[in-house]
Every structure is written in structure tokens, then in C-alpha cells.
Amino acid sequence: MTRLALVALTLPFLAFLLLALVPPLRRRGRAAGLVSIAAVGGALAAALALWRVPVGAPAVGVWEWIPADAGPLVTVGLYVDPISQAMLVLVTLVALLVQVYSLAYLDEERAPALGRYYAYQSLFAFSMLGLVLAPNFVQLFVFWELVGLCSYLLIGFWYDRPAAARAAVKAFWTTRLGDVGLIIGIVLLWRATGTFDFATLFELAGGGRLPAGLALTMFLIYLGAAGKSAQFPLHVWLPDAMEGPTPVSALIHAATMVTAGVFLVTRAFQLFAAAPAVLALIAWVGAFTALLAATMACVENDIKRVLAYSTVSQLGYMMAAAGAGAPDAGFLHLLTHGVFKALLFLAAGAVVHAVGTNDIRQMGRLFRALPQTGIVFLVGTLALAGVWPLSGFFSKEAVLAGVWAAHLRVPFLMLALTAFLTAVYMFRVVLVAFFGRVEAGGHPHDAPPPMAVPLWVLAVLTLAIGARLALRGGETAHPPGWLTSLSVGLAAAGILLALLMYQVRVVSPAAVSRALAPLDFAARRRYGIDALYGALYRGLLLGFSWLIGWIDRYLVDGVLNVLSALTLRAGDRLRRIQSGQAQDYVYGVAFGLLALLIVSRLWR
Amino acid sequence: MTSPLRDLVAAVVLLNAVIGLVTYVTLLERKFAARMQSRIGPYRVGPHGLLQPIADALKLMMKEDVVPARSDRWVYNLAPLAFLLPCLLIFATIPFAPGLGLADLNIGVLFFLAVSALEIVGLFMGGWGSNNKYALLSAMRGVNQIISYELPFIFAALVPVVLSGTLRLGGIVEAQRGLWFAAWPVVGQAAFLAYLVAMIAAENRAPFDILEAESELVAGFRVEYSGMKFALIQLGEYAHVLATSYLGALLFLGGWLGPGPAWLGAVWFTGKALVVFLLVTWVRWSFVRIRVDQILAISWKLLLPATLALLLATAGWVAYRGGAGVA
């Protein structure tokens, strides 16, 4: 069983090594892509095979890594349980589809750049799989950072664009900020328990033998998760990360990397459960993030950014569920969301590919030009809005149920409002872009097969998962009866409002903006968070730099200048002793002899 | 016996004897040279010209003493003394017979060499003090030549020392009882030959007399000297030649060893020394002068390596024999 997981893990890595170490292959571009796709395809096959194996207890395979006196301090290995099985499938599936999609999407890239892209992709797949399969915190952290590195590389894939380079750096630093907390938390946890191993830790947690006072530790670990999963206030990097290629956004910023935080919380939920305060904080922050991102999504005109805010919002959902003590609901939403958000991103990519712009105000009547894309986008939108019987409906309902069951009234209300807003902004995009009055420029046409096939696969999966969930019923939570109607009602109300505003035009968007003027004003400026960070960064860093500069210029240099001046002057004085005439030195010898005589006389 | 007074008396006696001997050696040379050239030589003063040296001395003493203008007066005046003194001093160590000598030092050979080396100081003082181009050139040539031949001379003189195993002159003589070193196969003869050559060069006698070289330098470093000072220089020169002859006789010809009673020793010794002297004179009147570079080449390229090798060979042979000396 671990062997299958190992195959899934190593195949992308081998592909990466191949692409990294064999330049001719990498420079071939398309061939490199095929190698990478083959590898991740193999990984998907292994993951699917692994998925079919029922798992009782988590299967763990370990090898020693960091030796210590009393047994190995750290081991590496594979940790296979239902969560990692599901994540394996999700990751490899999305990765495979994205890579296939990229073949067409990045068709115009130069071959070496394409080879580089696929090398990054393979490395990312490897990293993400390693993260998912990590049996302990250290390995998890290593792959966690590798994932961060790949994210940086892929966001900055078009490194000659200043915006992309800046976004890559921003994403890197913002997530690093959380990671500092994560590694401190890991070390603190190790000090408290003496182990990094999940299995051992869960055993301790299961037996209630965890040491008390873990709140700070778990909060620090949560910080890492919050950074990766773009939780408020570390969410600012994700919208900017849309500067990368769209497939990258689909892979990293919808389906896989950003869910790592949720995955971490889910994986370590037993540990978080030992710190209820942290759990509550997670729930509150998650709900708030969901609402905040939803409002920002309502006023965003960049189609990819709308999806990005939507992702932040849905991540908030998952976190809220986890925080509310319903990690299964959150994880379910993670899976469904991973599928349909990847679908939405890839569809948006197809739209962007066809139209050549990201701005929905310059799109319109695209449904006629891109019927296939329009259909799959609509499927994704409906799923995201939570319309029965699509997958999103069930997972969202499960989340709401979980939060409600945890008696978190305010977060529940925020999440409900988010559900409503989600429907509004998603349909705003659909209506404006696909059914709007503006004529899109150029001659948009449907995507080529390598792009279309993944879209259809994902759309079908979205439907199939929904159908499966509908048939099997919600086995994870038992929502109160009114919740279903509430969900459907919220979604319907949102859709209706969007229709009224953007299709029927009964309600003027401008009037709504005016009515909610302060909110609108703030949301359009991202609530000033980015500006605040910028100001903080500038103020703190530049102020600090200025201070350092002042100290360096006047204190350090001053002392050195004084020293050097003294040295120079003293040297100039001393120099005169050296007259260059040997006889003057003989005087020195004579004085030395005299001194010796005198000393020897005094010594007696 | 060794009271200072006795030493003083002995010194005065010896000094006068030596001076007298040296005076008549000049006559001997002149006569010898004349005979070689089928002349008669000095004949007017005294029977067979026997009083000629005394007449010469009187003449020189009465001649005007000329001091060149702008000469280095002190140096000029002291040079003859500085030249003569070492030449006479070396006689102090020569034992003319067993017990007949001022001091038989246990480093006799070395003393002889060391003191005779002082001679060049006087020589150079004369050349410099005269304030004369030729005199100075002559003096510099002399320094060159004497320093060059000092080493071969020392090496040659050391061969008997090694053979006898002592630096004491008396000891060296005693070691030759039975066989003179000059008669020793190969080693002794080669050393004696080298000694003669080095001696001629070190005494600046023809054919090594470039520092006099009448055709080039008029009369060498003593060109400006006249009167008594000239006489002193001549005296010193002949005294040095005679002393070296004595040393040669002592080192190679068995010194005072000879048939007859012990008091005859001094006579034998002087006779042998005169033989050496005549050998040198014979060479002097037989060969032409050679060039400066040839002189230096002979010393550094031939004589020095040869004598060094000879000395080493001698030392090796003595070591092989298992010790030196009379026993």
C-alpha cells in the first residue's frame, strides 16, 4: 500500500529530475510536457489504485532520517489514511488535467520556457504529494516549503513581467510569515511532546495525554495554515498571484496548495481539538474571511480575481467548518471545491485565452461564441453557488450544518450571507461575461481539445460527485431540515438578484453601490489591507532602514573614521622614526643595549 | 736565562747580523747575475768588490731625501718603516740552530705567514703616500698579486706542516731528520716546486715583477723614494726574500741538519737558505716578465687548485698512514 503511494510520490519527482538534469529534453518544450504528463498520469493511476484499497488504520512506512542517540530523531516516510488517499487523487487528477490543459494554453510559449514550466509543475506535484503523505511535522514542513517555492516559481513564471515578479515575491513572503509561526509551533510541539510523528501525537491526543497549555503552539501552527490558505489577514497574496498563468492558478490557487492549510488543520484536528480557543478562533477567522472575500469579489472586474476572492471565501468556509469541529465537512468542501474551482479557473482561462483580456466589462455575448466553455463555466458557477444537486450544494450545506451544530451563531450568519453573495458575484460574472451586451473584441472561439477535454472531465465530475452525494445522502452531518431550504433559498436569492441587476436591469448596480456606499468604497479598495501592509512595510522597513543607515553612516562610519584618522596621524608621526638611515637604527640598538644593562642592574 | 735583558741583547745581535747578511746578499745577487751574463759584476770597491754594499749604503744615506709635493707626508714617511718592520720581525721566529733563535713559537709557520702578510700594508702606504700615479698603480698591482699568491704559498708551506704534524719550526726540522721533505717522493718535491713559484710571486721578483715593471711603471711603488728611505725599502725587500729563503730551507731542506758538530748547524742552515736564494735569483735572471692577467690566471687557475689538491692528498696520505710526525 505504501508502495503505491511511493510510486505516486516518486513519479513526478523522476520527471522533475529528468527535466532538470537533461537540458536537451527541457529545451524541447512539448516533449518535456509529455514526460511530465506521463509521470503525473502514472501518479494518478497509482492514486486511484490506492484509493480503492480500504484503509482501517493509517498505514505508515518510515525510514530513518536524522539520527540521534536514542533512536532516530526524525524519520521520513509515507502516511496513508483516507484523507491522504482522497488528497492524492485530487492532487494528481487536477495536476494531470492542468498539465494537459497547459499544453494548449501555453502553446505560444518558447520551447525552453515550456520545459521549465513542466519541470516546475512536476516538482510541484511531487512537493504536494509529499506534503500530503508526510507522516510527521518535519517532513510536512519540508514539503510545505517546497510547495511554497514552487508557488513562487510558477507565479513568477513570466518573470519578465514586473507585476508577476512582484506577485511572486509577495506570495512568497506572505506565506513565509505564516511559516515562521508554523516552524516555531512545530518545535514547541516537539518540546512539549518529544515527537514529530502524527501517529504518536494522535495516539497521545486520543488518549487525552496531550500536555496542557498547547494553545499558543497550536495557534502558531495555525498561522502557517492561515498563510498557506490565505486566511485573513494573510489573504492578500492570493489575488495578486493571479499574475501567473491560469493553469497555475487552477492548480495551485484553487485545488491544491491553498488547501494545504485546510489539510493541515484537518490532519492535525485532534491536536487542535485540545485547544478549543484556537478552534473557535479558526472558525471566527474563517467565517470572517469568507464574508470579507465575498464582498470584495462582488466589486472585482477581473474574472480571475473574482475567482481568487471566491477561493479565499471558500477557504474561509472550510476553515470555519474545521474550527467548528466539523473537519469532515470542511474536507468534503475542500474536495468538491477543488474540482469545481479548478473547472472554473480553467474555463476562465479558456475565456481569457479566447478574448485576450481579464476584464469582464470588455466581455459579452460569449455564450454564443463559446458554447462549450459557457456550459462548463455555468456548471461550475452553479456548483459554487450551491445549487442542488451539484457537488457544492452538499458540501456547503455540510459546512453550514457543522457551524450551526457548534452553536456559532454569528459565524453562521456570516457564512449564510457569504453564500448569498457567492451566488450574486458568480452570476454577475456569468451574466456580464457570457450574456452581457458588450461585444467582445476579436473572434473568440471555443478552446482546442487539450483544453476542452479537461474542462468537460471536471464538469462531469462536478455533476457526478453531486449526484453521488445526493444519492448517498449526507452521511457526514445531519443538518436540520430548514438548512436545505435556507441554502437553496440563499442561492436562489443571490441568483435572482444578479439576474435583476445584470440581465433584467431592474435594479441598477450603481444604485446598489450608492446605497452601500461605504462598503462599496472599502471593498473596491480591498478594505485598505493591502495599502495598510504597504504602509507598514514602507514605514517599518524604510524607517528601520533609515535608522540603520543613520547608525551606519554616523556612528559606525564615524567611529571608523575617527579610528582611521587617528591611525593615519599616529602612523605619520611614527613614520618619522624611520629615517631610512641605518645609523639612526643603530642608535635604537644602542638604546636597547642600554635598557638591557639597566634592567639587568635593577633586577638584582 | 730568559730575562728581558738577554732577549734584548739577542735581538740586537740578530738584527745586526740579519742586516749585515742582507746587505751582502745584494752583492751575491749582483755577482751571480753578472756571472750568468758573462760579466764580472762589482769589482772596484774593496777586493773583488766586497765593500760595494757598504759603499752603496753610504751613498744612499748621504743622498738628498726628497719628499714629493702634496704627498701624504706621514704615510709617505712611515711607509719604509712599515715595510721593513715585518720583514725583520719574521726573523724573530726562525731558529737558526737548536736553541739559537729569538723565539721558537709553537705556531712558528703561522707567525711567519701572518707577519709577512703585514708587508703589503707598508707597500701600499708607500704607493699611496707618494701621490704618484705610477706608484699607486704599482701598489694596487702588488696587493692583487700578493693576495693572489698568499694562498698557494700558505698551502705549499702547510704540506711540511701536515707531514710533520706540528707548526713549530724546530719540530718540522726534527721531522726531517733522515729524509728532507724536498726529497720525499712526489709530495715533497711538488710542494717544494709550488713553494718556489709562490715565493717568487709573493716576493714580486721576476718573472712576476709587474709591480716594478720598469718599462711600464718606472720603478714601482718606490719611484718617489730616495736616500735613506729607499735604502730601507730595499733592505726590507731583500730581508723578506732572505727570510722566505730561510723558511724554504727550513721547511724542505732540513734546516740546520747536516754533518758535523751542532754549532755547524747555523752554517748549514744559512748555506741552504742561500741555495734557495740563488735558485730564485737564477729564475729571476732567466725569464721574461709575464702579463698581469697571466699572473692572476696562473695563481687562481693553476697554482691554487694544484696546491690545494696537493695539501689534501698529503693530508689523506698522512691520515692513511695513521698519524704524522717524527714518530
Place this chain on the structure above:
Amino acid sequence: MTLETGAFWGLAAVLLASSLAVVLTRNLFHSVLYLAVAIVATGGVFLLLDAAFLFGVQLLLYAGGVVTIVVFAIMLTERLVGEGIGQTSRYLINGAVVSVAVFVGVLLFVGQAPLPAARRPLGADVTRALGELLLTRYVLAFELLAVLLVTALLGALYLARTDE
């Protein structure tokens, strides 16, 4: 007053006077001659100390050395004949003060040092003892000295050669 005492005082007087003359005479040539006197006087002191062999070595080596110095001194004047080679002293007072200070310092040092009062017997044949010491206990230094001499000879030749 024994002969040795008298000889010592005489030699000491000659040595000191000629040394002073070496240092103070304005004529370099005279300086060198005075040095010759000083060297001979030193040799005399060696004789007083029963080191006859050293006396011989001293005369033999220094006589050549001194005259060589003269020759070079003359070469360097660039004139074969002429006035004496002038040389002057500088800071004579300073030098005198320092020298006298060193002398006094040594005197004070010697004054308190425990020195042997009388001569100890030196053995019958000093020269033989010297030779044996040279070739046994100090043979390494002796050989090194030979190396030094050769090196100095070559070095002097190299330095003084004319560039062709």
C-alpha cells in the same frame, strides 16, 4: 710591574688611541691605516692572553682584509691620485653621549659581575686544543662557516659584478 702588565698597558694605549683615530680621523685612508694598527694591537692582546694562534689568524686575515678595504676606498674616490679621501662625522656629540653611556653601562655591569680572579690553566698546547675542538664539538659550526664563506663570496661576486 711585570712585563705582562707593561705590555698590557702599552698595547691598551696603542689600541685605544688607534681606535679613536679610526673613528675620528677625517682622512679615510688614514682611518684604515689606524685600523691596521688597532688590529695588530688586538693581536698583541691575544698574545698576552696566550692565544698565539689567534694572533696569527688575526694578522693573516685582517692584513688582507684591511688592504682590500683601502683598495676599494680608493676605487670609490674615482681619482687615482689626489687629496686624502675626506670623510666627516655627523652628530658627533650625540654619538659620543650614547657611546659613553654604553661604555659606562658595561662598566657598571662588569663591576658587579662575578668574574674569575686569576687565570686557570689552559692546557699545554692551545693550538692543538683549538683544532680538536673545531673538528669535534664545533664541527657543525665549522662546516656551516665554510658554507657561509662560500655564500658570502658568491654573493659579493654577484653584487659587485658589472652588468654587461
Place this chain on the structure above:
Amino acid sequence: MTLQAYVILSAAVFAIGLLGVLTRRNAIGILLGIELMLNAVNINFVAFARFNGDPAGMVFALFTIAITVAEVAVGLAIVIVIFRIRRTIDADRLDLLKG
């Protein structure tokens, strides 16, 4: 004579030589001063050797003499080179090493 007398004589000669080294302006004059100092050292060696009854000191004096010869040779060579280059052997003007 006592050893003190010889040592004092030696010290005096040494001081005189030092005076010459310190005050002479002519490089050859300085060399002469050095010769004097070495002579003084030799007197000391021999005197101590004699009074201690140990010929080792005389061996050292021998070494000193030989080394002096080497020193004179090299020193004069240096003087010649200096003269050739600077046309002077006035020690006051030989200050290329001035700091």
C-alpha cells in the same frame, strides 16, 4: 692583569667602534667602526676563554674573525653597488628606505 682590565679595554674599544658607526658619514667609515666592534668582541672572547681555562671561547673568536671576513666582503660589495647606483657612499644621503 685581571679579567676586568681586559673586559674594560674591550668595552672601551666597543664603545669607540659604536661611536664610529653612529657618527661616520662615509659607508666605508661605518664598516671600519663595525670592524672595531667585532675586534672588541674578540678580545672579550679570548679573555674569558683564557681566564676560564676553556679554549672554546677562542674557537668562537675564530668564527668571529672568519665571519667578519665574509661580512667585509659582502659589505664592500654592497657599498660598491650603492656607489654605482647613487654615485655616493655618504650615509646621510642613503635614505631610500625613509618612511
